Amino acid sequence: MSRTDVLIVAETRGGQLKKGAYETATAGRKLADAWGGKVVAVVIGQGVTGAADALGNHGVDQVLAVDGPAFARHQAEATAAAVLAAVAKVSPRLVLFSASLAGKETAPAVAAKLGAAYVADATALALEGADLVATKPRLAGKAIAKVAVKAEVAVVSVRPNVVTPVAAPRAATSEPLSVAVPAVRIRCKDVVAPTAKELELTEADVIVSGGRGMQAADHWKLVLDAADALGAAHGASRAVVDAGWRPHKEQVGQTGKTVSPKLYVAVAISGAIQHLAGMSSSKVIVAINKDGDAPIFGVADFGIVGDAFAVLPLLAEEARAFLKK
Amino acid sequence: MDLVVCVKRVPDTEAKVRVAADGRSIDAAGVQWIMAPYDEIAVEKALQLRDAAGGGTVTVVSVGPAETTKELRTALAMGADKAVLVTAPTGAGDASATAKALADAVRALPADLLLFGKQATDDDDAAVGPMVAALLDRPCVAFVTSIEVTGRVATVRREIDGEVEVLEVDLPAVLTAQKGLAEPRLPGLKGIMAAKKKPLDEKPLVATPAATETRSLTLPAGRGACRKVEPTREGIRGLLKALREERGVL
Numbered sequence: 001m002s003r004t005d006v007l008i009v010a011e012t013r014g015g016q017l018k019k020g021a022y023e024t025a026t027a028g029r030k031l032a033d034a035w036g037g038k039v040v041a042v043v044i045g046q047g048v049t050g051a052a053d054a055l056g057n058h059g060v061d062q063v064l065a066v067d068g069p070a071f072a073r074h075q076a077e078a079t080a081a082a083v084l085a086a087v088a089k090v091s092p093r094l095v096l097f098s099a100s101l102a103g104k105e106t107a108p109a110v111a112a113k114l115g116a117a118y119v120a121d122a123t124a125l126a127l128e129g130a131d132l133v134a135t136k137p138r139l140a141g142k143a144i145a146k147v148a149v150k151a152e153v154a155v156v157s158v159r160p161n162v163v164t165p166v167a168a169p170r171a172a173t174s175e176p177l178s179v180a181v182p183a184v185r186i187r188c189k190d191v192v193a194p195t196a197k198e199l200e201l202t203e204a205d206v207i208v209s210g211g212r213g214m215q216a217a218d219h220w221k222l223v224l225d226a227a228d229a230l231g232a233a234h235g236a237s238r239a240v241v242d243a244g245w246r247p248h249k250e251q252v253g254q255t256g257k258t259v260s261p262k263l264y265v266a267v268a269i270s271g272a273i274q275h276l277a278g279m280s281s282s283k284v285i286v287a288i289n290k291d292g293d294a295p296i297f298g299v300a301d302f303g304i305v306g307d308a309f310a311v312l313p314l315l316a317e318e319a320r321a322f323l324k325k
Numbered sequence: 326m327d328l329v330v331c332v333k334r335v336p337d338t339e340a341k342v343r344v345a346a347d348g349r350s351i352d353a354a355g356v357q358w359i360m361a362p363y364d365e366i367a368v369e370k371a372l373q374l375r376d377a378a379g380g381g382t383v384t385v386v387s388v389g390p391a392e393t394t395k396e397l398r399t400a401l402a403m404g405a406d407k408a409v410l411v412t413a414p415t416g417a418g419d420a421s422a423t424a425k426a427l428a429d430a431v432r433a434l435p436a437d438l439l440l441f442g443k444q445a446t447d448d449d450d451a452a453v454g455p456m457v458a459a460l461l462d463r464p465c466v467a468f469v470t471s472i473e474v475t476g477r478v479a480t481v482r483r484e485i486d487g488e489v490e491v492l493e494v495d496l497p498a499v500l501t502a503q504k505g506l507a508e509p510r511l512p513g514l515k516g517i518m519a520a521k522k523k524p525l526d527e528k529p530l531v532a533t534p535a536a537t538e539t540r541s542l543t544l545p546a547g548r549g550a551c552r553k554v555e556p557t558r559e560g561i562r563g564l565l566k567a568l569r570e571e572r573g574v575l
Binding site for chain 1: 336338339340341342344351362419420421424447448449450451452453455456457458459460464465467485487488489490491492493495498503505534535537541542544548549551552553555556558560562564565566567568569572574575
């Protein structure tokens with residue numbers, strides 16, 4: 001009998017489901033409906049409560065709860081063991097991860113152990129005849145590939161922020177899944193929290209990024225303030241990171257992060273190919289640059305030709321007033 | 326300390342991309358090829374770790390076309406000791422096939438640490454490192470920004486969910502390099518000359534059936550015209566209103 005079920009790997013953090021869990025649930029529901037199968041979620045964490053209700057609202061039929069101190073924080077080998085135990089129980093046709101760091105680290109290992117096909121960082125999944133076909137950006141989005149699965153079982157990681165979670169309420173059942181934790185070869189010794197509360201770039205809905213045109217690290221407060229006013233995460237171009245004005249974790253582009261927020265505001269960024277590669281899949285792009293011929297305007301939906309030092313304070317002030325409404 | 330670094334030949338990140346006539350791959354005409362930037366970081370770190378340990382070997386391994394000898398010679402010129410190339414046509418296999426070929430090539434090599442770039446900047450899968458680790462049953466930590474080795478344990482750091490994790494990993498292990506791990510050196514003339522005499526073994530790929538097939542490759546759809554917004558208070562008010570009411574993104 002051919003396989004019909006979808007297994008989603010629902011990541012948690014501090015006992016709460018992460019946003020990616022709902023995104024994968026929605027992506028998985030669509031395919032399970034087409035195959036006449038069910039959606040099973042393996043929820044991995046410690047002290048996770050309410051997962052069955054929350055995931056049931058998003059189309060999940062069954063929750064397998066892997067709970068315990070070994071799973072409190074993501075650890076690649078423990079996470080993989082939990083997913084493999086769920087796969088052994090469910091025999092899914094498709095295993096969906098969110099392409100978070102934990103997902104990107106675990107999904108390929110699971111695919112290799114299963115001898116399954118793997119597609120990384122998919123932005124869409126569809127059926128073409130009997131084949132599962134994933135859309136996936138390559139070269140940081142300079143090109144878009146359609147990749148067909150040729151194996152009986154597929155593992156796919158889904159890019160965060162691309163699938164909009166859709167309600168598909170049902171009463172999900174929940175049961176514990178016991179997992180033999182493998183011999184521990186990776187141990188977390190310390191976690192250094194960021195000094196300020198920061199949004200993860202790749203999961204942010206709105207991003208404000210600054211470029212070389214900001215002229216100095218000291219001027220970054222204007223970018224940060226505009227980001228704060230918009231409830232946005234903040235990024236930077238490679239030139240800025242290379243100059244040491246901002247840390248690499250904020251770099252957007254082909255040798256930094258690839259992002260797909262709903263709104264990307266590029267400030268004083270000219271738009272080098274390698275930067276455009278990292279952000280051009282954003283839903284809406286606003287460019288602010290004093291050079292009206294800058295390549296960034298070629299990918300922007302809205303363009304402000306003007307001085308960032310004058311425009312950013314106005315943007316921050318107006319955004320605060322606007323978003324209060 | 327013995328280290329193995331797996332590298333890939335990829336188009337230069339500044340290259341403009343065109344689709345080839347087959348509609349499934351990039352047009353190689355006029356494209357400059359380089360060692361993937363994160364792989365270069367991994368090579369540099371391997372050299373530093375070997376030297377800090379006071380001895381050992383760094384072996385660079387790649388799966389790719391015969392032209393990849395250029396990127397492998399670069400790694401040898403940087404200071405790696407030997408290289409292995411598993412020759413295969415460009416884009417012949419997906420990440421799973423590449424991982425199998427690399428695991429087979431690496432199995433026989435001495436390796437306390439196996440390093441990869443976090444991802445090759447062409448396919449962007451970030452998959453081959455964790456896959457090889459799974460195939461060889463070694464622990465793997467991806468996206469590391471520092472590595473220190475003491476005895477049979479590596480202490481690494483990485484950023485995850487806005488935090489920095491400090492992890493201990495038992496050797497032999499697999500690690501993938503994030504930017505910040507090391508600053509790749511430029512090979513000097515002496516290194517380039519020495520590289521010519523270092524061993525570079527080539528062997529053909531034993532192909533495995535592909536688990537995926539690229540059906541098409543296209544360039545992203547262009548956007549509509551850019552709407553001009555005046556750099557004034559009124560202009561910005563109009564912009565915010567349009568972002569909410571017309572585009573639904575605020």
